[in-house]
Amino acid sequence: MRGEARSVSRVLVVDDDAGVRFTLKEMLRSIDDVEVVQAEDGVAALEKLSSQVFELVITDLRMPRMDGMELVRRLSTMPHAPRVIVITAHGSERFAVEAVKAGAYDYFRKPFDVDELLAVVTRALESVRLRHENERLTGELNLSRSLVFTSEPMGRLAQLVQRAGSRDVTVLITGESGTGKERVAEALVRASSRAQKPYLRFNCAALTEELAEAELFGHAKGAFTGAHRVRQGLFREADGGTLLLDEVGELAPPLQAKLLRVLQEGEVRPVGEDRPVKVDVRILAATHRDLRKRAAEGQFREDLYYRLNVVHLRVPALRERPEDIPVLARMFLDRFSGRFHTGPLKVPEGFIERLVALPWRGNVRELENTLESLVALSSDGELDLSLLPSAEPGEVVPTSSGAAPDGPRPDEAEAAPGAGLKERVEAYERGLILDALRIEGGNRSGASRRLGIGRATLHDKLRKYGLDSAPDEGGS
Numbered sequence: 261m262r263g264e265a266r267s268v269s270r271v272l273v274v275d276d277d278a279g280v281r282f283t284l285k286e287m288l289r290s291i292d293d294v295e296v297v298q299a300e301d302g303v304a305a306l307e308k309l310s311s312q313v314f315e316l317v318i319t320d321l322r323m324p325r326m327d328g329m330e331l332v333r334r335l336s337t338m339p340h341a342p343r344v345i346v347i348t349a350h351g352s353e354r355f356a357v358e359a360v361k362a363g364a365y366d367y368f369r370k371p372f373d374v375d376e377l378l379a380v381v382t383r384a385l386e387s388v389r390l391r392h393e394n395e396r397l398t399g400e401l402n403l404s405r406s407l408v409f410t411s412e413p414m415g416r417l418a419q420l421v422q423r424a425g426s427r428d429v430t431v432l433i434t435g436e437s438g439t440g441k442e443r444v445a446e447a448l449v450r451a452s453s454r455a456q457k458p459y460l461r462f463n464c465a466a467l468t469e470e471l472a473e474a475e476l477f478g479h480a481k482g483a484f485t486g487a488h489r490v491r492q493g494l495f496r497e498a499d500g501g502t503l504l505l506d507e508v509g510e511l512a513p514p515l516q517a518k519l520l521r522v523l524q525e526g527e528v529r530p531v532g533e534d535r536p537v538k539v540d541v542r543i544l545a546a547t548h549r550d551l552r553k554r555a556a557e558g559q560f561r562e563d564l565y566y567r568l569n570v571v572h573l574r575v576p577a578l579r580e581r582p583e584d585i586p587v588l589a590r591m592f593l594d595r596f597s598g599r600f601h602t603g604p605l606k607v608p609e610g611f612i613e614r615l616v617a618l619p620w621r622g623n624v625r626e627l628e629n630t631l632e633s634l635v636a637l638s639s640d641g642e643l644d645l646s647l648l649p650s651a652e653p654g655e656v657v658p659t660s661s662g663a664a665p666d667g668p669r670p671d672e673a674e675a676a677p678g679a680g681l682k683e684r685v686e687a688y689e690r691g692l693i694l695d696a697l698r699i700e701g702g703n704r705s706g707a708s709r710r711l712g713i714g715r716a717t718l719h720d721k722l723r724k725y726g727l728d729s730a731p732d733e734g735g736s
Contacts, residue, residue, distance in 0.1 A: 269385050270295050270312065274305045274319035274331065275347070280370075284318060287377055294385070302326025306334060314342045315388045316381065321346055321355055329359055336363030343384045392419075405450070406443035407624075408591050411581035417444070417573065424571045425451025430523065432568045433546040435575030438625030441546040444575055445504045454542055457501030460494050465510035473515055473531055480532035495528045495539050502542045508568065509549030509560060516561045523567045543568070578623040580717050582616045582689050585627065589615055592628050596635035605635065606642050614648060616688050690725045693718070697727075 271294055273284045278300075285296045297312070299305040301323040309317075317335065321328035328346055335341050343365040348356040356367035365387070368380050403409075403418040424431050425448040433441045442461070449459050467475060478493025494503055505511070511519065522528055523543065527536040545568045554560040578585065589612060597605050620626050634643050692711065700706035708718040722728040 268293050268295050269315045269388070270297065271316045271318060271381070271385075272297050272299060272305060272308060272314045272342075274299045274302065274317060274323070274328070276300050276320065276323045280320070280347075283372065284377075287372065287374060288381065290378065291382060291385075302328065302331035302334075305331055309335070309338075309342075316384050317342050317344045318381070319344065319346055321348055321359065329355070329362065332359050332362045332364050343388055345380055345384055403444070403447045406446045407440050408587050409581070409584045410587055411576075411583045413576040413581045414584065417575065418447075420571075420573055421447050422451050424448060424573065426453070427571075428453065428542055430543045430545070430568055430570045432551070432570075432572050433544065433575065434551075434572065435548065436577050436623055437548045438623035439575040439577060440624055441548075441575050442504070442506065444573060445544045445546060448544060449502050452502065452542065454501050458498045459502045459504070460498045461504040461506060462494055463506045464515075465507040469512040469515065472512065473518070476515070477518060477528045478530035478537075480530060491530075493528065493530060495522060495541055496537060498541045499539050500541075502544060504544045504546065506546050507548075508545040509547040509551055509554060513561070516564050520561060520564045520567060523564075577713075578620045578627065579711070580713055583685050585616050585620075586612050586685060588624060588627060589631060592631040593635060596632050600636055600638075602635060602638055603641050605638065608643060608645055611643065611645065612685075613688055614645065616685050617692065618649060686725070689721070690727075693721060693725065693727065 271288060273281050273288075273296055275281050275284070281298045281300075285298065288294050288296050297308060297314070299308055302319070303325045305317065305319065306326075308314075317331075319328040319331055332344050332346065335344055341363075344359075344363065346356050346359040346364050346367045347370060348359075348367050349370050353367075353369070356364075359367065365384050366380050368377050403414070403421050407414065409415070409418075421444060431445075431448060433444050435441050445461075446459075449455055462472075462476060464472065466472075474491060474493070476494050478491050478496055480490060505519075518529070522539065522541070525536070526540065527538050529536045549560075551560055551565045551569070555562040555565045593605055593607070597603065615627070622629075630649060634647055637644060637647060693707070696707040696710045697704070700710060704718055704722075705715060708715045711718065713721075719728070
């Protein structure tokens with residue numbers, strides 16, 4: 261199980277009276293883990309909401325420029341809208357009732373009764389917490405039907421998948437090869453209102469430009485050599501449902517233009533036909549390429565990139581979530597021992613630690629293939645660890661006994677006696693980070709390159725293991 265970190269709830273107080281804002285802020289200080297931000301009217305509130313995430317908005321009803329009622333209406337149309345509590349003067353409760361009908365969560369009266377105010381705010385924040393928890397659990401259950409994981413990065417991805425899946429928006433899924441982008445697409449479809457409608461997949465790198473055009477958009481009979489019959493094309497076959505464009509970064513420029521037309525106009529023009537055909541298809545696109553970079557280099561249409569990138573989901577590499585390796589390994593070992601009829605497998609001591617220490621450039625797919633090979637070549641139910649891949653030159657890989665190639669592992673990296681698997685995995689990861697920092701002389705950029713992770717990911721892990729105070733020698 262992942263540790264539950266205490267999160268801060270952000271509350272936006274909206275009132276044109278600075279004294280009221282100050283009073284509310286002081287009252288809310290008695291609630292743990294609450295951060296208060298202020299805005300003088302509805303216009304200023306919307307500006308803050310456009311750049312920051314708030315769990316709760318407390319707003320007066322009577323304000324210049326934009327009153328509280330209009331703010332409630334605007335917020336009710338926002339995706340991931342915060343809870344809204346309105347403030348009403350004594351005797352004006354009917355306006356508060358109208359605000360609740362327009363989408364507000366609750367209201368309280370002026371002059372403020374401290375107990376009433378805190379009760380309403382606490383109840384609203386708890387409802388937000390429960391909504392997020394339900395969203396997280398639903399998302400994890402949904403994504404776990406396609407992918408096995410226990411890590412926090414995948415848990416966050418699962419929550420985003422649930423949110424994006426239930427909204428009918430175009431989603432761009434990125435990540436290295438072998439991370440499971442297609443499995444994420446499947447989870448998006450399951451979470452959508454189109455789950456029972458057609459779901460088709462097209463690999464944009466698999467066919468020539470002419471064949472890809474006919475496959476996607478269809479063609480008339482005789483449109484080109486070999487077109488002996490009419491073909492609808494994947495867009496029309498997926499009408500009402502979802503189409504995954506895998507490896508979309510490989511799509512030829514002329515087809516990029518036609519895809520842009522589908523996204524803009526909701527219509528396709530089959531090869532050899534003059535009239536466009538209306539289609540209702542949700543587009544999911546997946547790629548291991550950096551489309552922003554390719555667009556800047558003129559290799560991918562910039563306007564198409566922004567059309568595809570309405571929601572961006574990045575699938576983390578396996579080395580960024582090493583705590584998932586043990587559960588994945590167990591699943592693959594069970595699967596392949598059944599397939600090859602090996603019977604129960606004996607897992608050698610230190611086997612999981614060896615797996616966690618490897619770089620897995622090919623991600624989950626490489627791990628799966630490696631374990632399939634190990635099981636297929638096992639003898640008398642025992643795995644031959646000599647068949648495990650070795651690290652690339654320069655990689656710091658602990659041996660099964662816990663010793664690094666250039667000396668003993670640091671004391672800080674040792675797991676406590678009797679520690680569980682999660683603690684042992686975290687101890688190894690912490691040790692790898694310490695080793696990389698030592699070899700690079702404390703240079704965090706060099707350490708992140710050596711570990712094969714981004715600098716931001718390294719910073720997160722340094723904070724996780726209490727190493728963020730380590731000096732950064734010469735790296736930025």
